[in-house]
Amino acid sequence: MPQGDRIQTPTWTERMALFLFNQEALPDPIRLFLVGGLELASNWHQILFESPVTTNSHITRMIRLAQKPDSATFGATARPVAIVTGANTGCGYETTKGLLQAGYHVILACRNPDITQKAIDRLKQETDLDHMEFMELDLASLTSVAGFCNTFKAKGLPLHLLVNNAGIMMTPYARTAEGFESQFGVNYVGHFVLTMKLVDVLKHSAPARIINLTSNAHLSTRSIDTKRLEDPKAYDPRVNYAISKLANLLFTAELSRRLEGTGVTVNAAHPGPVATELYRHLPAAHLVSAAVRYMFLTPAQGALTTLHLALSPDVNGVSGMYFFNREPHRPSPAAENVENQKALWEYTVDKLAAKFPEAKEWA
Numbered sequence: 096m097p098q099g100d101r102i103q104t105p106t107w108t109e110r111m112a113l114f115l116f117n118q119e120a121l122p123d124p125i126r127l128f129l130v131g132g133l134e135l136a137s138n139w140h141q142i143l144f145e146s147p148v149t150t151n152s153h154i155t156r157m158i159r160l161a162q163k164p165d166s167a168t169f170g171a172t173a174r175p176v177a178i179v180t181g182a183n184t185g186c187g188y189e190t191t192k193g194l195l196q197a198g199y200h201v202i203l204a205c206r207n208p209d210i211t212q213k214a215i216d217r218l219k220q221e222t223d224l225d226h227m228e229f230m231e232l233d234l235a236s237l238t239s240v241a242g243f244c245n246t247f248k249a250k251g252l253p254l255h256l257l258v259n260n261a262g263i264m265m266t267p268y269a270r271t272a273e274g275f276e277s278q279f280g281v282n283y284v285g286h287f288v289l290t291m292k293l294v295d296v297l298k299h300s301a302p303a304r305i306i307n308l309t310s311n312a313h314l315s316t317r318s319i320d321t322k323r324l325e326d327p328k329a330y331d332p333r334v335n336y337a338i339s340k341l342a343n344l345l346f347t348a349e350l351s352r353r354l355e356g357t358g359v360t361v362n363a364a365h366p367g368p369v370a371t372e373l374y375r376h377l378p379a380a381h382l383v384s385a386a387v388r389y390m391f392l393t394p395a396q397g398a399l400t401t402l403h404l405a406l407s408p409d410v411n412g413v414s415g416m417y418f419f420n421r422e423p424h425r426p427s428p429a430a431e432n433v434e435n436q437k438a439l440w441e442y443t444v445d446k447l448a449a450k451f452p453e454a455k456e457w458a
């Protein structure tokens with residue numbers, strides 16, 4: 096990956112996670128469980144000792160030092176423009192709040208108008224700002240994704256920041272409107288199409304940034320196992336989530352190569368273990384929710400790495416990297432493998448082309 100010299104020396108938990116990654120005999124679900132445990136161990140200090148005041152002061156500092164996009168490309172809003180998917184709750188909500196405070200006009204790309212309106216009311220109350228709007232987007236339907244992009248383009252706005260944040264985790268088996276396994280379809284394919292349909296606007300608005308939310312759960316799977324994506328009997332909610340998050344990293348690396356020289360950068364962010372609604376599909380979800388509220392990071396802490404990638408002058412020109420705790424780290428060997436990156440791109444375009452003729456242009 097580019098910018099390799101900036102990558103942090105692996106911590107003991109990363110070394111352990113890599114060791115687990117390399118244990119071929121270990122089944123993926125067990126690897127996932129162990130990687131999750133290591134993750135909690137590596138964040139215990141922030142979870143136990145960082146107060147909301149300290150988190151807010153990190154965000155305030157980021158906003159003060161923010162890299163401002165070029166005002167010549169602001170257009171009708173007279174502000175830089177950001178799209179955040181899944182902005183109505185969790186990490187997406189806190190990211191939106193930080194971007195509003197940094198002066199962005201934010202488009203909340205969400206699937207539920209009523210829930211999003213409540214989020215907008217709360218954001219207005221908490222920030223005293225109103226430069227935001229709701230636009231409907233259901234990532235489980237490529238018709239909806241295409242409709243969103245057409246409506247956005249009709250507004251004639253520039254686009255300086257695209258945060259591909261929305262996600263689902265460990266859901267019961269389902270398919271998206273176009274037949275993709277739903278975790279892969281929502282977390283990765285929907286964002287792939289959204290990005291590819293908006294990339295021309297990003298290029299015109301450059302310098303511009305794309306951020307793909309991934310997870311250290313990607314360390315628990317060794318490949319994009321297409322059998323698990325295509326055969327409902329091979330579906331495992333845990334492993335399929337890990338596959339979708341590995342896909343986010345492979346997409347980041349391949350897209351970064353394709354965007355070289357355009358002024359558009361793309362990086363991946365892992366927010367850490369965050370107490371959000373993401374855990375709603377786990378068995379005994381009520382108990383899990385109660386536990387994660389005390390054992391995990393707050394959503395504001397979970398937004399710190401994304402906000403760093405969105406705003407920091409330190410990442411000006413940095414592309415194709417994996418970040419957590421606001422620092423670049425090495426992802427799994429499977430994510431760094433260039434053949435895997437190219438193979439996933441080909442697989443995606445191939446599957447899309449059958450139902451979505453435009454996809455052939457993205458090969």
Ligand SMILES: NC(=O)c1ccc[n+]([C@@H]2O[C@H](COP(=O)([O-])OP(=O)(O)OC[C@H]3O[C@@H](n4cnc5c(N)ncnc54)[C@H](OP(=O)(O)O)[C@@H]3O)[C@@H](O)[C@H]2O)c1
Nearest residue numbers: 181185186233234235260261262308310368369371372373
């Ligand atoms: N929380 C963690 O511990 C953790 C760890 C690692 C990575 N991540 C990643 O961080 C990102 C944010 O997760 P979070 O924890 O903030 O989760 P969250 O609180 O559950 O929020 C997920 C967001 O995605 C939206 N969404 C789900 N399906 C969608 C669809 N089909 N179309 C459009 N939007 C959809 C949800 O909308 P609704 O409200 O309408 O459902 C919600 O706004 C995800 O990509 C996740 O994989 C989270």
